Structures are given as C-alpha cells and as structure tokens.
Amino acid sequence: MILQVLWNTLSLNVKMVKCKKCNMEDLVWDMEYNTNTGNWRLWNPSTEMPHKCETAKPPKPEKVVSCPHYPCKKKMKVTKLQEHIKTEHLGFY
Numbered sequence: 001m002i003l004q005v006l007w008n009t010l011s012l013n014v015k016m017v018k019c020k021k022c023n024m025e026d027l028v029w030d031m032e033y034n035t036n037t038g039n040w041r042l043w044n045p046s047t048e049m050p051h052k053c054e055t056a057k058p059p060k061p062e063k064v065v066s067c068p069h070y071p072c073k074k075k076m077k078v079t080k081l082q083e084h085i086k087t088e089h090l091g092f093y
C-alpha cells in the first residue's frame, strides 16, 4: 500500500509550524483533516484541538445594563453590576 507508506513517512516527519496570523508556535498541519476535506488547518498538539487564532476575533464590547434598582438606574457594564449592587444596594438584587 503506497498510500500507507506515504502516510507513515509524513507522520514521522511532522514539522512544527508557526501560525502566520497569530504567531503561535508548535502547531502542526492537520493531515487527517486534509485527507477528509481537502483543506488545510492547523492542529494544536498540546490542547489536541484545532488551532484557533487568538487574535482572530476582537473581544466583544461588554454589554451595558442599567441598575435594576429604582431610582438608581445607573448604566454600567454587566461585570460591574454585581459589585455595584453589593456596595450600593447592600446585596439586594
């Protein structure tokens, strides 16, 4: 089986590559994915997951909500709301 031999040769010569988009190192090309789909993607052997660029998506802007306490109704980020309620409204939601 020529393909099997070729596969073994490729597997033995797995080269570590660096992602050009986010500069992450120690990745390999996903041969199996290429065999199945004809497309190339990078594989991260340390997480055993397909590599996803760290910088590919910009972080989502945080949602801003208004305090549920009347008449406060201050607008703030969701992550700040709990702290605000704790300190300004004595922990009552």
Ligand SMILES: [Zn+2]
Pocket (backbone or CB within 6 Å): 019, 020, 021, 022, 023, 024, 051, 052, 053, 054
């Ligand atoms: Zn990347």
Ligand SMILES: [Zn+2]
Pocket (backbone or CB within 6 Å): 067, 068, 069, 072, 073, 074, 084, 085, 088, 089
């Ligand atoms: Zn409030």
